[in-house]
Amino acid sequence: MTSEVISTKELTKMDPVFGQMSFDNHEQIVFCNDKDTGLKAIIGIHNTVLGPALGGTRMWNYSNEWEALNDVLRLSRGMTFKSAITGLNLGGGKAVIIGDAKTQKTPELMRRFGEFVHSLSGKYITAEDVGMNTEDMDIVREVTPYVTGISESKGGAGNPSPITAYGVFMGMKAAAKFKYGSDVLEDKSVYVQGIGHVGEALIENLLNEGAKVTISDINQERLEEVRSKYDVTIYGGNDLYSEKMDIYSPCALGATINDSTINKLQASIIAGAANNQLEDEVRHGNMLKKKNILYAPDFLINAGGIINVYAELENYDKQEIMRKTENIYNTTLDIFNRAESNNVTTQVAAMNIAKERIEKRKREQSK
Numbered sequence: 327m328t329s330e331v332i333s334t335k336e337l338t339k340m341d342p343v344f345g346q347m348s349f350d351n352h353e354q355i356v357f358c359n360d361k362d363t364g365l366k367a368i369i370g371i372h373n374t375v376l377g378p379a380l381g382g383t384r385m386w387n388y389s390n391e392w393e394a395l396n397d398v399l400r401l402s403r404g405m406t407f408k409s410a411i412t413g414l415n416l417g418g419g420k421a422v423i424i425g426d427a428k429t430q431k432t433p434e435l436m437r438r439f440g441e442f443v444h445s446l447s448g449k450y451i452t453a454e455d456v457g458m459n460t461e462d463m464d465i466v467r468e469v470t471p472y473v474t475g476i477s478e479s480k481g482g483a484g485n486p487s488p489i490t491a492y493g494v495f496m497g498m499k500a501a502a503k504f505k506y507g508s509d510v511l512e513d514k515s516v517y518v519q520g521i522g523h524v525g526e527a528l529i530e531n532l533l534n535e536g537a538k539v540t541i542s543d544i545n546q547e548r549l550e551e552v553r554s555k556y557d558v559t560i561y562g563g564n565d566l567y568s569e570k571m572d573i574y575s576p577c578a579l580g581a582t583i584n585d586s587t588i589n590k591l592q593a594s595i596i597a598g599a600a601n602n603q604l605e606d607e608v609r610h611g612n613m614l615k616k617k618n619i620l621y622a623p624d625f626l627i628n629a630g631g632i633i634n635v636y637a638e639l640e641n642y643d644k645q646e647i648m649r650k651t652e653n654i655y656n657t658t659l660d661i662f663n664r665a666e667s668n669n670v671t672t673q674v675a676a677m678n679i680a681k682e683r684i685e686k687r688k689r690e691q692s693k
């Protein structure tokens with residue numbers, strides 16, 4: 327990946343850490359290195375006003391350290407607002423491990439990473455993200471209690487992806503309600519970009535409701551595998567953004583909504599799981615609004631995963647997880663209504679609520 331947004335050339339023009347464009351008053355950034363296991367990781371703690379900074383660990387073969395740093399800065403900031411808007415008592419954090427998850431991830435490396443997490447005494451709590459799974463978190467659990475997303479057999483809430491997908495589905499239905507007057511997705515054409523853990527589970531929800539699903543992925547084998555299981559069409563063209571569709575659902579990586587794609591986009595709704603979908607929150611939020619494309623803010627509708635792992639900390643059960651995730655529907659509708667009445671983008675409307683909650687807690691703490 328990329329730095330999803332800024333080119334390395336741009337990144338290296340700025341001061342290495344605090345001067346980065348993606349630096350947004352982060353509380354702490356921890357660089358972790360271990361020669362024996364080959365671990366090179368960065369933990370980003372953005373904000374802990376509402377609680378410990380919880381966020382997954384992503385393992386990715388970044389082209390350089392600038393890109394890894396930029397990613398962890400952006401992702402950890404996103405977690406702060408995700409937990410805030412979802413009403414969880416958690417702050418925002420995230421970690422990235424630099425390397426290829428397929429060839430460089432070993433139990434020793436994961437354990438060593440867990441020790442670094444442990445050294446922060448609970449200020450940061452980890453979980454899985456791209457390149458990680460519940461088994462990896464089980465290994466981290468051997469050396470620290472500050473980890474969530476562990477297997478059900480080990481007392482955890484299990485794989486968060488189906489819950490994330492359900493939340494995205496709820497957000498998408500709320501968008502349909504707002505846009506078309508009905509939240510039924512039957513016969514709506516939905517393009518799911520990225521059919522990984524979340525994408526596949528989302529497809530199941532969509533097909534159950536009778537939506538017409540087209541899938542795309544850079545992994546051809548994965549496309550064939552998913553098509554063999556479900557009644558979906560594989561996208562065969564080379565410019566998905568120009569296709570006629572009702573709903574575009576980005577479920578791969580971030581920043582796919584940018585100057586070039588918005589100009590082409592024919593969808594009337596964007597609702598997906600990927601983090602940081604807008605390359606530039608303000609500019610691209612405004613462009614979507616102008617084009618009358620309804621954007622369901624990513625950090626609002628993809629919160630099912632964090633609701634699921636939060637259950638491990640708060641000891642609530644599956645029913646409560648589902649209830650909280652289903653509530654994403656109401657929160658999303660509320661955001662759309664606020665955005666419309668205040669004439670702001672949906673991203674701004676959602677961010678304002680999240681920021682208000684953090685500011686309120688800060689005031690209470692300073693009393």
Ligand SMILES: NC(=O)c1ccc[n+]([C@@H]2O[C@H](COP(=O)([O-])OP(=O)(O)OC[C@H]3O[C@@H](n4cnc5c(N)ncnc54)[C@H](O)[C@@H]3O)[C@@H](O)[C@H]2O)c1
Pocket residue numbers: 455456457486487488490519520521522523524525542543544545548577578579580599600601628629631632
């Ligand atoms: N897993 C969760 O619970 C969760 C929670 C919140 C947010 N998210 C976000 O949702 C997204 C998907 O998560 P996941 O767990 O399904 O990841 P995953 O790694 O299982 O799947 C990602 C899929 O996207 C594909 N992909 C990568 N680049 C692509 C591209 N340019 N075009 C098309 N496909 C591409 C990959 O081949 C893979 O199949 C990520 O951005 C993740 O951060 C996931």
